[in-house]
Amino acid sequence: MDLLPKNHKQFQEEGYWNKFFQDKQTKQGFEWYASYEELEYYLKQSIKDKEQRILVVGCGNSALSEKMKAKMNFTQEIVSIDFEEAVIKKMRHREQKGVRYEVMDALDMKFENCEFDYAIDKGTLDALCADRTPETASRVVKYLNEVVRVLNSKGGTYICVSLLQDFVLDALVSFFSKGLGNDHAEQNIFEFRIQKIEKVVQKTAPDGSQMLPFFVTVKRTVIPEDAKLQDLRVKMAETIYF
Numbered sequence: 737m738d739l740l741p742k743n744h745k746q747f748q749e750e751g752y753w754n755k756f757f758q759d760k761q762t763k764q765g766f767e768w769y770a771s772y773e774e775l776e777y778y779l780k781q782s783i784k785d786k787e788q789r790i791l792v793v794g795c796g797n798s799a800l801s802e803k804m805k806a807k808m809n810f811t812q813e814i815v816s817i818d819f820e821e822a823v824i825k826k827m828r829h830r831e832q833k834g835v836r837y838e839v840m841d842a843l844d845m846k847f848e849n850c851e852f853d854y855a856i857d858k859g860t861l862d863a864l865c866a867d868r869t870p871e872t873a874s875r876v877v878k879y880l881n882e883v884v885r886v887l888n889s890k891g892g893t894y895i896c897v898s899l900l901q902d903f904v905l906d907a908l909v910s911f912f913s914k915g916l917g918n919d920h921a922e923q924n925i926f927e928f929r930i931q932k933i934e935k936v937v938q939k940t941a942p943d944g945s946q947m948l949p950f951f952v953t954v955k956r957t958v959i960p961e962d963a964k965l966q967d968l969r970v971k972m973a974e975t976i977y978f
């Protein structure tokens with residue numbers, strides 16, 4: 737199997753992830769886009785409080801959760817999920833204290849509402865959002881609604897490390913800024929920021945282009961009851977740093 741898909745669409749093919757994690761090149765661990773070390777600056781900038789409850793969505797066999805736990809000294813257990821049973825089984829064997837791995841579909845999470853302060857996604861939205869078809873759009877909306885649901889409504893933050901291809905950026909803006917398909921748009925505002933990840937060791941995509949990841953944060957807060965939605969929409973921060 738070629739390590740990376742020939743095109744983005746392959747991400748969504750049945751069995752792609754299962755085969756990916758069986759491959760001998762990826763079996764011991766494969767870090768998509770950026771390692772913990774390359775992300776540390778951005779993570780520390782976003783997550784300052786050690787008490788935060790963290791969920792890693794679509795963890796694969798990345799060492800991100802383990803390294804965050806070890807190097808950022810979080811007091812709470814970090815929960816990491818992936819829908820690939822085989823990869824979660826392996827991750828459990830690594831037996832790192834304070835990191836829990838669960839088999840779970842990110843589109844149908846078994847967590848309570850507002851259970852986490854951060855949901856970290858490195859490459860998972862990219863895997864779910866491969867094109868502009870209606871099927872993909874509804875899958876992405878389902879996923880993002882689940883992410884928002886499990887985040888606390890007083891500052892819970894979705895961190896998404898993505899290549900931000902145009903259809904991925906459009907999906908994020910349409911859901912969080914325009915509120916399209918967003919079940920929480922009437923009660924919440926979403927503060928949306930994008931930063932380019934500097935100093936990442938650049939990897940080359942199968943089509944020869946350079947893969948340049950971005951660090952996206954979306955913070956969920958509740959609209960105060962007496963505020964007019966329209967006023968707040970205008971105030972909604974949308975900052976892009978390039």
Ligand SMILES: C[S@@+](CC[C@H](N)C(=O)[O-])C[C@H]1O[C@@H](n2cnc3c(N)ncnc32)[C@H](O)[C@@H]1O
Pocket residue numbers: 753766767768769793794795796797798817818819820840841842843857858859860863864
């Ligand atoms: C691009 S890989 C990123 C893996 C890991 N986060 C990393 O950075 O190395 C995408 C991951 O999302 C997982 N995934 C895709 N769709 C999922 C879903 N519906 N529920 C849970 N995990 C999913 C895949 O199994 C895969 O591990």
